[in-house]
Amino acid sequence: MWISNLKIRNFRNYDSLEMVFEKGINYLYGKNGVGKTNLVESIYYMGNLESFRASDDKELIKKEKKEFFIEGIVDGLEYSLLVNKENKLLKIDGILYKKYREYLGKTNVVEFCPEEVYLLKDFPRDRRKFLDKEISKINSGYMHKVLVYNKLLKQRNELLKSEDVYKEQLLSVLDDKMCDLQVDIIETRIVFLKEIEGIVNEFNTSITDKYRLEIKYECCFKSVSKEEMLKQYRECEKRDKERMVTSLGVHKDDFKVYLDECEASGFGSQGEQRFVVLLIKLALVTLIKKRINKWPILVLDDVFSELDDSKKKEIYEIIKEVEQVFITGCDLDEINGINKFSIYEIKGEE
Numbered sequence: 337m338w339i340s341n342l343k344i345r346n347f348r349n350y351d352s353l354e355m356v357f358e359k360g361i362n363y364l365y366g367k368n369g370v371g372k373t374n375l376v377e378s379i380y381y382m383g384n385l386e387s388f389r390a391s392d393d394k395e396l397i398k399k400e401k402k403e404f405f406i407e408g409i410v411d412g413l414e415y416s417l418l419v420n421k422e423n424k425l426l427k428i429d430g431i432l433y434k435k436y437r438e439y440l441g442k443t444n445v446v447e448f449c450p451e452e453v454y455l456l457k458d459f460p461r462d463r464r465k466f467l468d469k470e471i472s473k474i475n476s477g478y479m480h481k482v483l484v485y486n487k488l489l490k491q492r493n494e495l496l497k498s499e500d501v502y503k504e505q506l507l508s509v510l511d512d513k514m515c516d517l518q519v520d521i522i523e524t525r526i527v528f529l530k531e532i533e534g535i536v537n538e539f540n541t542s543i544t545d546k547y548r549l550e551i552k553y554e555c556c557f558k559s560v561s562k563e564e565m566l567k568q569y570r571e572c573e574k575r576d577k578e579r580m581v582t583s584l585g586v587h588k589d590d591f592k593v594y595l596d597e598c599e600a601s602g603f604g605s606q607g608e609q610r611f612v613v614l615l616i617k618l619a620l621v622t623l624i625k626k627r628i629n630k631w632p633i634l635v636l637d638d639v640f641s642e643l644d645d646s647k648k649k650e651i652y653e654i655i656k657e658v659e660q661v662f663i664t665g666c667d668l669d670e671i672n673g674i675n676k677f678s679i680y681e682i683k684g685e686e
């Protein structure tokens with residue numbers, strides 16, 4: 337996939353901006369605060385209907401304005417998004433998409449920025465979000481299963497708090513349905529992580545030449561079978577009733593990344609950890625291409641400034657295959673020695 341034209345209005349610091357991009361690597365450079373990240377954020381928003389750094393669309397609307405507008409031509413199709421605090425009006429080639437779910441996945445944009453080392457370090461919740469969001473880019477039925485599971489989980493938690501006379505029977509119906517879904521969700525997550533692991537280990541880099549990367553899914557259940565799950569549910573039932581909350585399930589699962597048996601989050605320098613997460617993201621890009629036969633658009637925000645020259649070259653060797661990449665940075669020195677870039681100076685609003 338590639339975006340040839342982009343127009344934005346009232347987005348972050350921009351009143352209005354129009355850009356024409358090329359296939360291959362687009363390098364956007366400029367001083368701090370001119371709006372480089374904002375620009376790539378608008379491209380990311382077009383694919384994901386959310387920002388990679390703001391939790392609320394409100395933050396994206398230019399101060400004192402009521403709505404923002406993004407228009408882009410991706411693979412020849414015209415995408416247009418009009419977003420205010422309550423609503424999003426989404427169109428592709430003039431056709432209105434009322435359901436966000438149906439719009440999502442039409443354009444895939446994968447992003448990486450240095451703060452994303454959180455994927456190794458922070459909370460299991462963030463890793464689960466990564467799994468659910470990225471798997472849904474290559475598996476159209478997956479998100480629906482997660483949403484149904486979450487709905488049933490809510491019902492189960494409410495039931496645990498209630499004095500319903502049919503509590504036991506209802507619990508057993510819910511447990512049965514939830515376990516069916518969880519077998520599918522866990523198996524899909526494990527396959528996804530194994531595929532990412534395999535692709536990362538095939539990359540030719542200083543890290544993957546030195547260490548074997550392993551990604552282990554951490555599951556609440558001892559095995560991924562419905563019988564085992566139901567058995568553990570029964571074992572926890574007393575505790576769940578006392579605490580009035582469901583203690584087991586995919587909403588608690590996690591994954592960890594290891595380099596030669598050592599957990600990556602406690603091993604290696606900050607730069608190496610960031611590099612590992614970057615490799616995971618690049619593996620994701622390769623996996624998406626493998627599954628849907630189209631490259632996602634790749635956004636690397638402020639990544640090269642953090643890498644030494646040899647790592648930059650290693651990354652370049654991987655991303656040069658991708659149909660279109662956006663890289664932001666502060667000056668041209670960051671891409672010294674690599675000359676296959678389309679270069680744009682970003683000056684922000686004058």
Ligand SMILES: Nc1ncnc2c1ncn2[C@@H]1O[C@H](COP(=O)(O)OP(=O)(O)OP(=O)(O)O)[C@@H](O)[C@H]1O
Pocket residue numbers: 347348349350366367368369370371372373374375394395396397398399638666
């Ligand atoms: N909703 C908004 N309305 C107006 N301005 C905003 C809004 N949100 C962010 N900004 C401004 O956008 C500016 C540019 O931000 P951006 O993060 O894109 O800079 P950058 O070019 O990536 O800089 P750096 O090199 O430091 O990463 C900031 O000065 C910020 O104050």
Ligand SMILES: [Mg+2]
Pocket residue numbers: 372373374637638664
């Ligand atoms: Mg920036």
